[in-house]
Amino acid sequence: MRVCVGTTVHHPEDARITHRQIRALLDSGHEVTFVAPFSHCNVTPRQGIRAVDVPRAVGLRRGKALRAAASALRTAARDADLLLVHDIELLLALPRRRPPTVWDVHEDTIAALGAKTYLPGPVRSVLPPLIRAIESRAERRVHLMLAEESYRARFPGAHPVVPDHTYVPPAPPAPPGDNRIVHVGHISLARGAAEMVEVARRLRPYGIRLDLIGPADAEVRPMLRDAQRAGLLDWFGYVPNNHALRMAEGALAGLSLLHDVPNHRHSMPTKIIEYMARGVPVVTTPLPMAASLVERAGCGTIVPFGEVGEVADAVVRSVLRLREDAERRAEMGARGHAEALNHYHWPAVAGEFVALLERWAQAPDTVPALSPSRTVPA
Structure with a gap:
């Protein structure tokens, strides 16, 4: 054909x-x-x-x-x-x-x-x-x-x-580390750009860095460049999907901080499945499908919608709890990988x-x- x-x-x-x-x-x-x-x-x-x-x-x-x-x-x-x-x-x-x-x-x-x-x-x-x-x-x-x-x-x-x-590795990836969080995918205000920059700012004193892997809307690029120049995060821009997911492996957490807007409300964020596939614990806002999957699989934490500072506060608390408990984050990563392999393998x-x-x-x-x-x- x-x-x-x-x-x-x-x-x-x-x-x-x-x-x-x-x-x-x-x-x-x-x-x-x-x-x-x-x-x-x-x-x-x-x-x-x-x-x-x-x-x-x-x-x-x-x-x-x-x-x-x-x-x-x-x-x-x-x-x-x-x-x-x-x-x-x-x-x-x-x-x-x-x-x-x-x-x-x-x-x-x-x-x-x-x-x-x-x-x-x-x-x-x-x-x-x-x-x-x-x-x-x-x-x-x-x-x-x-x-x-x-x-x-x-x-x-x-x-x-x-x-x-997505493609799910047959063997569980390496356990999550303790000094890096990631976001894979397009970056915009509605996808939590401002919240992620604030999270990076608040986690810097703890030695935890944010990797942003994906293209960004024009309106948020200056904010990301400023944050990168200040040493708060690393923004890699567009990276082909297979390479981007390999970069995500070993992260302490994967962020999905989508806002409650019509285009997100009834969809499953693909990035959540990709984090799970790579054994990375998920931190997500409570969009219905995302929250349901994370709760069912026991592979991450859910933070509330809110103002930028409120969301950043909740994310930082979740990330620091994960860093303090290596066994818990390893279990979350393993459960997410198993769920992705059994139900979301392309x-x-x-x-x-x-x-x-x-x-x-x-x-x-x-x-x-x-x-x-x-x-x-x-």
Whole structure:
């Protein structure tokens, strides 16, 4: 099977797209053409794929990226058996003549608008009905694959869920250490950037350092750079997922300090599963799915939502308790690893994912595409 995979929004080393889905397709002997912003992200395409470079869609100016993606997909999909896109924008750039097409729904697009601080107020009010119209039309015209069970509420049809699991080492990693905490993943105000800087400040006298591993929104980068210059933390920027998780191993705790906003409220933070997979105790805010998993597995502690100082206070207390009790943190790490291996190991579902695409590739699909130049009726 020849699969064309496309994104202009996500990083070419995105964990779900590249390290899970594309790897699963390659491991099954399929051919992959990957349309992605390699140059923008300074990424060298991995061996085994046919790479097509396009601009990255960033902020409000996305027209150039969308036009380039439309051209690239039109060419790349000519000899493909299946087209798999990962951005809602690419539903506007699909070629009119194309193979069976799949949209992998990564997030609640409307709920995510609240975190896009670059959007002017008037645009925020216009986008929700437009997004609903695009999603409704997509459900009628392409196959949908959901990353979360909670996304089912947005779509009346029955669509398969391909969960965002991770690779879990078969053997338990080394026990957690006592002088370093980590955060893996995107960094923004809504993901606890200010709280983590304050935590780093308060833990410095105890000799405990914070490693931030992931890209950051523009509005928080100055704060992170200042904290790094002050010696409070190390911010590594974007690191490919497999390397980032190896860097997390041996940490005293992994932080997930997401705020209680619509885009986070009903989702499972992937970073929590990744910490568990690497034997790292979790410290999380009480989002329902995150709190339920951590409590059930006994693999971490839950801190309340609140003002920056209040959250930082609770995190510092949790971290210091963990440092004082090596046996407790080792047990938490071991329980988390066992839970992740038994229930969240990506290879356990990778075969089902590939089989799903193979079935869809055999289905006729002559549905016309949305045109980038047309306005979708609200």
